[in-house]
Amino acid sequence: MTVFQPPAGARDxxxxxxxxxxWIEHHLNAVFARWGYHQIVTSTLERLDMLxxxxxxxxxxxxxxxxxxxxxxxxxxxxTASIARAAVTRLTGAAFPQRLYYNTNVFRREPxxxxxxxxxFHQAGVELLGAGGSMADAEILLLLSDCLTALExxxxxxxxxxxxxxxxxxxxxxxGLRDRVRAAIAQxxxxxxxxxxxxxxxxxxxxxxxxxxxxxxxxxxKLDRFDLDAGQRQSLAGLAATxxxxxxxxxxxxxxxxxxxxxxxxxxDYYTGVVFAIVVETPTGPCVLGKGGRYDDLxxxxxxxxxxxxxxxxxLCIEDLQQALQTGDRLPATTCATDWLVAPKTPAARAATHVxxxxxxxxxxxxxxxxxxxxxxxxxxxxxEYARRRRVQHxxxxxxxxxxxxxxxx
Amino acid sequence: MLTIALPKGSLLKDSIKxxxxxxxxxxxxxxxxxxxxxxxxxxxxxxxLLVRAWDVPVYVEFGQAQLGVVGYDVLREKKSKVAQxxxxxxxxxxxxxxxxxxxxxxxxxxxPAHGRVASKFVNCARDYFSNLDxxxxxxxxxxxxxxxxITGMSEAIVDLVSTGRTLKENGLEExxxxxxxxxxxxxxxxxxxxxxxxxxxxxxxxxEATLTSAG
Numbered sequence: 221m222t223v224f225q226p227p228a229g230a231r232d233x234x235x236x237x238x239x240x241x242x243w244i245e246h247h248l249n250a251v252f253a254r255w256g257y258h259q260i261v262t263s264t265l266e267r268l269d270m271l272x273x274x275x276x277x278x279x280x281x282x283x284x285x286x287x288x289x290x291x292x293x294x295x296x297x298x299x300t301a302s303i304a305r306a307a308v309t310r311l312t313g314a315a316f317p318q319r320l321y322y323n324t325n326v327f328r329r330e331p332x333x334x335x336x337x338x339x340x341f342h343q344a345g346v347e348l349l350g351a352g353g354s355m356a357d358a359e360i361l362l363l364l365s366d367c368l369t370a371l372e373x374x375x376x377x378x379x380x381x382x383x384x385x386x387x388x389x390x391x392x393x394x395x396g397l398r399d400r401v402r403a404a405i406a407q408x409x410x411x412x413x414x415x416x417x418x419x420x421x422x423x424x425x426x427x428x429x430x431x432x433x434x435x436x437x438x439x440x441x442k443l444d445r446f447d448l449d450a451g452q453r454q455s456l457a458g459l460a461a462t463x464x465x466x467x468x469x470x471x472x473x474x475x476x477x478x479x480x481x482x483x484x485x486x487x488x489d490y491y492t493g494v495v496f497a498i499v500v501e502t503p504t505g506p507c508v509l510g511k512g513g514r515y516d517d518l519x520x521x522x523x524x525x526x527x528x529x530x531x532x533x534x535x536l537c538i539e540d541l542q543q544a545l546q547t548g549d550r551l552p553a554t555t556c557a558t559d560w561l562v563a564p565k566t567p568a569a570r571a572a573t574h575v576x577x578x579x580x581x582x583x584x585x586x587x588x589x590x591x592x593x594x595x596x597x598x599x600x601x602x603x604x605e606y607a608r609r610r611r612v613q614h615x616x617x618x619x620x621x622x623x624x625x626x627x628x629x630x
Numbered sequence: 631m632l633t634i635a636l637p638k639g640s641l642l643k644d645s646i647k648x649x650x651x652x653x654x655x656x657x658x659x660x661x662x663x664x665x666x667x668x669x670x671x672x673x674x675x676x677x678x679l680l681v682r683a684w685d686v687p688v689y690v691e692f693g694q695a696q697l698g699v700v701g702y703d704v705l706r707e708k709k710s711k712v713a714q715x716x717x718x719x720x721x722x723x724x725x726x727x728x729x730x731x732x733x734x735x736x737x738x739x740x741x742p743a744h745g746r747v748a749s750k751f752v753n754c755a756r757d758y759f760s761n762l763d764x765x766x767x768x769x770x771x772x773x774x775x776x777x778x779x780i781t782g783m784s785e786a787i788v789d790l791v792s793t794g795r796t797l798k799e800n801g802l803e804e805x806x807x808x809x810x811x812x813x814x815x816x817x818x819x820x821x822x823x824x825x826x827x828x829x830x831x832x833x834x835x836x837x838e839a840t841l842t843s844a845g
Contacts, residue, residue, distance in 0.1 A: 377824060379820075379823050379824065407711070407713070407819075408713030408714070408715075408817070408819050408822060408823075409713065409714045410713070410714060410715050410716070411714040411715070411716070411717045411814060412714065414717065415717075433823060434825070479823065479824055479825075481823050483823075484823070497820075499820060499824065501824075501826065504693070504694065505692065505693025505694055505696075505818065505821070506693055506818070506820045506821055506824060506826060507693075508820065
């Protein structure tokens with residue numbers, strides 16, 4: 221006999237998983253809505269070149285499909301590209317800034333050895349499009365803080381960098397070496413910096429950049445002592461303004477949980493301003509719950525005439541949040557109990573049973589009403605046992621004449 | 631608590647000696663008859679996991695250990711996503727190409743196209759020959775790689791060489807060096823960024839101890 225198995229990396233969500241996932245999504249969506257964000261739904265399937273245009277996506281990490289008419293397509297590995305595309309092509313008449321949120325599935329292929337690693341994930345996040353200042357950066361970080369507070373998550377931290385400032389500081393290295401210094405800093409490879417053929421002066425600069433992390437004000441002070449040009453001073457002022465806004469907005473939570481880390485940089489140019497990772501300490505080690513940042517050049521890539529608008533946002537991984545929340549008692553531990561079980565006293569009462577169940581549903585729109593079918597309604601004992609296992613609150617026995625006896629369980 | 635992954639085998643003694651310089655004592659791993667795989671340091675500040683050298687970067691990459699000691703050869707072969715913080719200086723060796731002493735090959739480029747190369751370092755060997763633009767078949771072996779050319783299964787091997795004695799005793803000759811390797815102090819990148827369990831201070835202590843012993 222053929223056994224039909226799902227592909228490696230696929231995962232089914234059973235009712236309890238779904239209940240927990242919905243609990244998380246419900247809380248996040250409520251926060252997004254409170255901040256004035258509107259939900260957007262984009263296509264699961266996109267053209268591969270569209271997904272890749274931002275330069276941050278490795279084509280090997282995309283699950284690809286060949287369409288005879290459309291060419292190479294991919295299942296979206298993240299939402300920002302799709303939202304940026306939709307915003308510049310479909311929201312042209314709309315007033316900016318646009319506040320958009322999403323809550324949906326994404327797909328990622330593991331290019332290397334990690335066989336059987338999950339392929340499909342669920343992500344919730346926001347994009348604030350058309351706003352380029354430090355107030356927008358602060359809004360995104362404060363919104364993030366509200367989200368994690370709403371989930372009653374403990375032990376989270378945000379590692380914050382400033383991509384354009386770090387990139388600009390790397391500009392002082394000669395062309396040929398710049399990418400190597402950048403890769404060594406991005407991958408925290410201090411040994412490579414020590415072994416690189418650069419002048420001692422340059423090495424000192426690279427090592428200073430490597431260690432530029434810690435409590436926000438201390439890092440800002442250290443940066444202030446760097447030999448910075450006008451543009452770098454401006455980036456630094458923007459970063460300081462964002463942090464000042466966080467400090468002044470009454471919500472101390474975000475500032476206390478912020479680690480400023482100027483070595484937070486990717487090896488590709490995607491983020492153009494703040495860039496951050498949301499991290500939680502779990503008993504099995506720290507885990508990244510999501511990422512975010514500013515991408516002021518992205519929208520221009522999708523605009524027909526290259527007109528760009530600034531953008532900033534973040535995405536949270538629902539599965540990782542669910543994992544991190546397992547330690548507390550906030551997530552539902554069971555699926556919803558059934559409020560009413562309606563059982564026929566005799567086989568002749570089957571029709572009357574459905575009639576009564578319908579009446580209960582009409583009277584209590586929020587109640588869960590299920591009917592005891594032939595398999596269960598064999599004897600009073602079997603029905604009672606079933607009701608107990610399903611945590612049924614009320615058991616209604618229906619006779620053929622329509623009369624009802626109610627047993628309160630619960 | 632801070633957890634450190636330590637490699638079984640040749641790097642263990644030096645690793646333990648180094649950690650003693652910052653007041654972390656895991657010498658219980660060296661006692662004969664030790665069967666424990668995980669011990670907590672007497673002062674209770676840290677614990678250590680005793681794992682195979684090839685598994686050190688795995689524990690560190692997944693964050694079960696925040697720090698680890700492992701050879702650069704292993705890091706390079708496994709392309710591990712860990713932070714390389716300090717070159718510890720001990721455990722020097724090199725990854726080399728060797729052939730039968732009686733063969734005519736003086737340089738790797740002279741090896742026959744589509745010939746066989748036996749190695750435990752499959753990725754390093756593949757990258758090296760692909761940079762030479764020489765197509766070869768890499769045969770993965772997990773020990774006594776020297777037997778490859780001796781039995782005639784492969785034309786050459788890519789293997790670690792420290793003194794060169796094993797090669798000599800088996801009639802093999804080293805014809806090229808891929809890279810030099812030493813032990814490295816590695817960290818889980820995220821834990822390092824967050825300075826979890828006071829990693830930074832330990833790393834700084836180990837860096838100073840390494841500089842002192844090198845000086």
